[in-house]
Every structure is written in structure tokens, then in C-alpha cells.
Amino acid sequence: xxxxxxxVLDIFKKTGALLEGHFILRSGLRTGHFxxxxxxxxxxxxxxxxxxxxxxxxxxxxxxxxxxAPAMGGLVIGQEVARQLGKxxxxxxxxxxxxxxxxxxxxxxxxxxxxxxxVITRGGRVKETLDxxxxxxxxxxxxxxxxxxxAGKASFDAPLVSLLEMNYPTYEPENLPPELRNIxxxxxxx
Numbered sequence: 001x002x003x004x005x006x007x008v009l010d011i012f013k014k015t016g017a018l019l020e021g022h023f024i025l026r027s028g029l030r031t032g033h034f035x036x037x038x039x040x041x042x043x044x045x046x047x048x049x050x051x052x053x054x055x056x057x058x059x060x061x062x063x064x065x066x067x068x069a070p071a072m073g074g075l076v077i078g079q080e081v082a083r084q085l086g087k088x089x090x091x092x093x094x095x096x097x098x099x100x101x102x103x104x105x106x107x108x109x110x111x112x113x114x115x116x117x118x119v120i121t122r123g124g125r126v127k128e129t130l131d132x133x134x135x136x137x138x139x140x141x142x143x144x145x146x147x148x149x150x151a152g153k154a155s156f157d158a159p160l161v162s163l164l165e166m167n168y169p170t171y172e173p174e175n176l177p178p179e180l181r182n183i184x185x186x187x188x189x190x
Contacts, residue, residue, distance in 0.1 A: 004053050008164045011050060012147075015040045022183035025170065027122045032180055033168040035147050036188055037118035041076040051080040054144055054163045064114045064141050066090060066107065068133060070099055070125040072189075077146060078116035087114070092129055099128040101136075109137040115158070119147040121170065123154035130156060 012018040017039035023031050040046050054077075055061075064087055069078025071093040082089035090107075092099040107113065113133050117126050126143055133140055140158040148154060148162035149170075171177065173185075 004056075005164060008050065008053060008146075011046050012040065012164075015043050015046055019188065022180045022185045024173075024185050024187040025121050027124065027170075028173070029121065029170040030173055030176060030180060030185060031168055031170045033166070034188060035119045035149070035166075037073060037077070037146060038189070040146075047076060047080050048084075050146060050163060051077060051084055054146065054161070055081065055084055057161050057163065058114075058144060059142055059159060059161070061085065061114055061141060063112050065112045066138075067114045067116055068092065068107070068129060069116045070129045073118035073125070074116050077118055081114070081116045081144065085114075092132055099125065099132055101132060107133055107136040107138040111136075111138045113138045113140045115140055115143045117143070117145045119149060120145050120154050120162075121149050123150060123156065126154070126156060130158070 017036050019034040019036055020032060023034040025031060066088045067078050067082035069075055069091045071091050075091055079089050090105040092101055115126060115129050120126055130140060142159045142161060143156055145162045148165045149168060151167045154160065
């Protein structure tokens, strides 16, 4: 698996998806490293490869009926996971700053779901997606993410599988280390 980890990190670096600077995460925390997965998604051959590696790590998902991804970050990778698994794909999108199912997407009671996201730090969008699926009585079989930067702190009511676990430190805005204080903070988006 270590060669897979090295390959994944290499893909992030060569596509410009692993950035260095001073970044504001969706959680409000600050960091010196940022995964901008949209940069990987410019290269569909790399998305295909990352998805192959992610699927290889999943528990048995043969009974999964639908892949659900929170927009925007999970869209491309979620759709590719669904394509490779031969499953239906839908997505949740922001409406009044909360995730919602729109576009007449339906989750049936007891439908077996795989949630796919690009990057988690605290897992807020994944939790919202879990709540959305639960409110429709769907059954989440697993959660798959490209990058888990939670340092093992993200916890869900379904198995979490990540392709890459990175532990770059995060900071509260009022508690920045000296190397970040003098760099303007940016919020680049996933």
C-alpha cells in the first residue's frame, strides 16, 4: 500500500493540487497546506487512476445501489466512482448554506448508499450528507474520500475509507504560527 500512497501523493503534486501558503479551510481553520482537488479533476486520466486505487480500498460495495456526493468537491470523483462501479450517481448541493437534494433526485427507503467526498478536515459536508440520506431512510454502507486530513478525528456512523491520510497541522485564526502570520490568507476552494 505504501507504493499506492506515494503514487497518490505524486499525482496531487504533479497536477498542482497540493498547494503551500496560508489557507482558510471551510471549517474556518488555517493551514499551510491545501488540497485543491479540482486541479486533479482537470486530468481525467488521473481521476480514473485515483478512483481505481480508492475502490480497491473499499469494503464490499457490491450491494450499493447509489453513489451520493456533496457538491462541489465530491462531484467529479463521486461520478467516476459510480461509473467504475456501474452504480447510479446523484449529488447534494448547497441551498441556503445547507446540503439538499434537488433536481428531482430521490433516495428510496433502505436504498444502499456509498458517500464519496474529495477532502475532509472535520467532515462537516459528509455529516450533512449522512443526515440527508438518513432523513430519507437510506442506508449508508461506507464513506470514501480522496484525502482525510482529520488526523483520525473524523468519525461517522459508517466505515470511512480514505485514499490518502495527511496530517498537516491546522490552526485557529487567532493562534497562527509565525510562518503563517505574515502571509495573506486565501480561501481557494476545493
